[in-house]
Amino acid sequence: SGAGRNLDAILLPKVECAAHVQALDLLLTQLEKEHGLDVGAIGIEPQIESARSLRNIDEIATASPRVQTLVFGPADLMASVNMRTLVVGEQPVGYDTGDAYHHILMTILLAARTHGLQAIDGPYLQIRDLDAFRRAAGRTAGLGFDGKWVLHPTQIEAANEIFAPRxxxxxxxxxxxxxxxxxxxxxxxxxxxxxxxxxxxxxxxxxxxxxxxxxxxxxxxxxxxxxxxxxx
Missing domain, CATH: 1.10.287 (Helix Hairpins)
Structure with missing residues (x-):
């Protein structure tokens, strides 16, 4: 409640279905009314982090008028599908042709564009490897994503540069x-x-x-x- 009108949106992790979004919508409505805030002003950003959430992405995207953004949660989704790598965002061992994340990324992007939402790529955890961060960010920027999470100040400038046009x-x-x-x-x-x-x-x-x-x-x-x- 301390953030009040300065709170623009809330990230909702581990979303599996529309009901998770709707539960947060109800809670936010109750809090907005209690604290005299504009009802519906606080947005929701569901994070797509599992095989089930990817399958349910359209119902998640349309679960509430508060939904503003679909966010890719790479680590949990990789674990969800048993991907063979321990480096978040990198290609799994044995996958030597194409991009193992392309279907996931395009599913999120197409759902976002279909429903008028932003599409945001998740974090790159190897924070000291700026070249790898640039490579990962360039991949999603090229597809049409609107941005990417950063975990360290050194990633901010690179992200701004990559997601802005040349x-x-x-x-x-x-x-x-x-x-x-x-x-x-x-x-x-x-x-x-x-x-x-x-x-x-x-x-x-x-x-x-x-x-x-x-x-x-x-x-x-x-x-x-x-x-x-x-x-x-």
């Missing part, structure tokens, strides 16, 4: 948005597909650019190029 990608995204807005307008000819340099851009390009642009703006990035409409 400057060239941010500049290109903003350029696509400006160019598409101009060319689809009456002044630009009202066209639905146009060329930007050697690349055709259309509505799908705009949607992809919006993702990169939003992440860049959230990271406080400033564009270094500007779109100049072609002369009439």
């Amino acid at each position: 400057q060239a990608d941010y500049d290109k995204a903003e350029m696509i948005l400006d160019a598409y807005e101009f060319h689809t307008s009456a002044a630009g000819g009202g066209r639905g597909a146009v060329m930007l340099g050697d690349e055709m851009i259309d509505e799908a390009s705009r949607k992809m650019a919006l993702v990169v642009s939003a992440k860049g703006r959230a990271a406080g990035m400033t564009r270094t190029t500007a779109f100049v409409p072609p002369a009439p």
Whole structure:
């Protein structure tokens, strides 16, 4: 109760089913009413940490309007499926092709996107191995995750860098948005597909650019190029 209105969300570990989320929702509602807080303001972040929770992920994601984020809990999930490694986040012994976590990560990501939630990767426990942390974070950032837990201050800068777009990608995204807005307008000819340099851009390009642009703006990035409409 001391945190009061400063409390944004609560991580809920070991979630197995919707009932676990709903129980916390009820408890939070009771506490909010008791302490005069806005009912429903405190979010819930379920952590997906077992085979059962992964199977029940859609019902977990929709168990309460408070659910904001789906979080991957790698260590417990690895134990749940009997994965043959003791290094959290690393490939198991004998798995020499592909990524042993790809199905898990994509299941969490697709559920999050389906239900309008954030997808957050879990921690990398070897805190002194920053290169390995970067490798693990780069994997989930590339898939489309919104962020990753950090366990040590040395991981913060790396995480911020990896989950923000590269400057060239941010500049290109903003350029696509400006160019598409101009060319689809009456002044630009009202066209639905146009060329930007050697690349055709259309509505799908705009949607992809919006993702990169939003992440860049959230990271406080400033564009270094500007779109100049072609002369009439």
